[in-house]
Amino acid sequence: MMDPMIEVIDLHKSFGSQAVLKQINMKVLHQEVVVIIGPSGSGKSTFLRCLNLLEQPQSGQILIEGQSLMDPNIQISTIRTEVGMVFQQFNLFPHMKVIDNITIAPIQVRKWSVEKARSKAIELLAKVGLSEKANVYPDSLSGGQAQRVAIARALAMEPKIMLFDEPTSALDPEMVGEVLAVMKDLAKEGMTMVIVTHEMDFAREVSDRVLFMEQGMIVEEGTPEEIFERPTHERTKSFLSRRDGYLSLRKYKE
Amino acid sequence: MDFRMDIIIDYIPLILKGAMLTIGISILSIILGSIFGLVIGFGKMSSRMILRWPMSAYINFFRGTPLYVQILMVHFGLIPMVIGRTDPIAAAIIALSLNSAAYTAEIFRAGIQSMSAGQIEAAYSLGMSHRQAMQFIILPQAIKRMIPAFGNEFIVLVKDSSLVAIIAAPEIMYWSNGMSGQYSRIWEPYLFASLIYFILTYSLSKLLSVLERKLA
Numbered sequence: 001m002m003d004p005m006i007e008v009i010d011l012h013k014s015f016g017s018q019a020v021l022k023q024i025n026m027k028v029l030h031q032e033v034v035v036i037i038g039p040s041g042s043g044k045s046t047f048l049r050c051l052n053l054l055e056q057p058q059s060g061q062i063l064i065e066g067q068s069l070m071d072p073n074i075q076i077s078t079i080r081t082e083v084g085m086v087f088q089q090f091n092l093f094p095h096m097k098v099i100d101n102i103t104i105a106p107i108q109v110r111k112w113s114v115e116k117a118r119s120k121a122i123e124l125l126a127k128v129g130l131s132e133k134a135n136v137y138p139d140s141l142s143g144g145q146a147q148r149v150a151i152a153r154a155l156a157m158e159p160k161i162m163l164f165d166e167p168t169s170a171l172d173p174e175m176v177g178e179v180l181a182v183m184k185d186l187a188k189e190g191m192t193m194v195i196v197t198h199e200m201d202f203a204r205e206v207s208d209r210v211l212f213m214e215q216g217m218i219v220e221e222g223t224p225e226e227i228f229e230r231p232t233h234e235r236t237k238s239f240l241s242r243r244d245g246y247l248s249l250r251k252y253k254e
Numbered sequence: 255m256d257f258r259m260d261i262i263i264d265y266i267p268l269i270l271k272g273a274m275l276t277i278g279i280s281i282l283s284i285i286l287g288s289i290f291g292l293v294i295g296f297g298k299m300s301s302r303m304i305l306r307w308p309m310s311a312y313i314n315f316f317r318g319t320p321l322y323v324q325i326l327m328v329h330f331g332l333i334p335m336v337i338g339r340t341d342p343i344a345a346a347i348i349a350l351s352l353n354s355a356a357y358t359a360e361i362f363r364a365g366i367q368s369m370s371a372g373q374i375e376a377a378y379s380l381g382m383s384h385r386q387a388m389q390f391i392i393l394p395q396a397i398k399r400m401i402p403a404f405g406n407e408f409i410v411l412v413k414d415s416s417l418v419a420i421i422a423a424p425e426i427m428y429w430s431n432g433m434s435g436q437y438s439r440i441w442e443p444y445l446f447a448s449l450i451y452f453i454l455t456y457s458l459s460k461l462l463s464v465l466e467r468k469l470a
């Protein structure tokens with residue numbers, strides 16, 4: 001049987017004396033889209049950041065296609081070339097043109113030729129609908145455009161997995177859709193994705209599985225129907241009802 | 255009070271020669287000092303105690319003791335120890351570089367630490383090593399931010415280079431002192447020297463603000 005794309009076993013992470021992740025167990029299969037939801041401070045970002053070792057867990061196992069990230073002999077940067085990440089704040093490199101933002105890592109890390117990296121970048125810019133922005137600097141992009149460039153930048157490394165940490169939370173509402181559309185396309189193409197988001201409609205539409213996290217634990221997991229239509233845990237129910245309340249309030253205000 | 259233009263005119267060739275040396279010493283010292291300062295600055299940011307501690311000690315020593323004393327130690331101690339004789343120009347450059355390195359190290363450190371964590375995390379998430387992240391992402395941005403502090407350090411260095419007259423490096427002050435001694439005059443040599451220093455530092459600061467605007 002094929003190894004799962006990601007397997008997390010009994011993961012623990014604390015900052016000082018504060019335990020932030022407690023006994024996390026989960027799997028992500030090839031081509032699966034997993035959405036993580038949960039209240040602020042529940043450890044969603046920390047968990048995602050453990051998956052590419054931006055945070056170092058205290059104990060437990062993380063396996064990417066059977067390969068342990070905890071293995072002391074492992075080259076961290078090799079793992080990271082296989083796991084792309086998209087951040088809430090985009091984190092584009094402001095001193096480089098859009099095209100160079102996308103090509104720098106393939107050239108320097110993957111050792112691709114400049115031509116190969118550029119043609120890949122141009123292809124990706126077309127994919128995210130920003131062909132005409134290749135030669136501008138990031139500060140002239142709108143938030144939605146910047147996030148699409150950030151997605152293209154991560155994809156340029158041809159990762160096996162994409163991690164998204166609230167990719168639309170910093171965007172004006174009218175720009176959320178264009179970023180989610182790109183992510184939906186990726187999901188359709190079979191990219192393995194782990195997404196932290198508050199966009200519940202999107203989660204319902206694209207995810208194969210939803211995890212609800214609270215206080216550093218995965219409280220409940222299931223298909224989107226299971227989690228959104230008939231959650232079993234009290235905490236999940238109250239979180240979702242609060243969110244529904246919040247979201248309908250937001251819609252009402254708009 | 256009479257002001258003797260004739261002795262100034264007399265000394266113009268020598269003072270200009272001195273000015274060339276001041277410029278040469280300053281440029282070499284800021285370059286060497288920056289390279290050395292970069293190394294020290296990174297050492298001080300290292301997670302390893304064994305690197306961090308000596309670099310802190312270095313910075314504290316050179317910032318906490320007079321440049322005057324450092325120049326004398328380099329001239330009468332360090333240089334003869336290495337090459338077997340004294341050499342005022344070499345001593346001037348070495349002393350000023352060592353001193354400047356302590357300041358530029360702190361400029362580099364502050365500039366790099368002012369970068370948001372998101373930039374280095376984005377670089378790491380693309381598989382870059384620490385070195386690659388520094389070289390391609392952090393330093394190019396940090397250096398831009400460092401230009402004002404860095405320019406300031408360069409200006410201070412030009413002025414401080416006047417101290418090397420005490421070890422007979424024939425720069426501006428060396429000749430001004432000579433002029434003062436020869437004619438027993440105060441105002442002509444020192445006002446003229448001030449004027450030359452002012453022209454140097456003023457053009458430098460103009461140049462830097464142009465550079466800053468270009469890069470902004």
Ligand SMILES: Nc1ncnc2c1ncn2[C@@H]1O[C@H](COP(=O)(O)OP(=O)(O)OP(=O)(O)O)[C@@H](O)[C@H]1O
Nearest residue numbers: 015018020038039040041042043044045046047166
């Ligand atoms: N570098 C850090 N040092 C100390 N504590 C941290 C650090 N990063 C996160 N924490 C703490 O860990 C807990 C979980 O944070 P995390 O950012 O993972 O939550 P989250 O679920 O992503 O929340 P949000 O929805 O607000 O983004 C919080 O209590 C936070 O204060």
Ligand SMILES: [Mg+2]
Nearest residue numbers: 044045046166
């Ligand atoms: Mg978060």
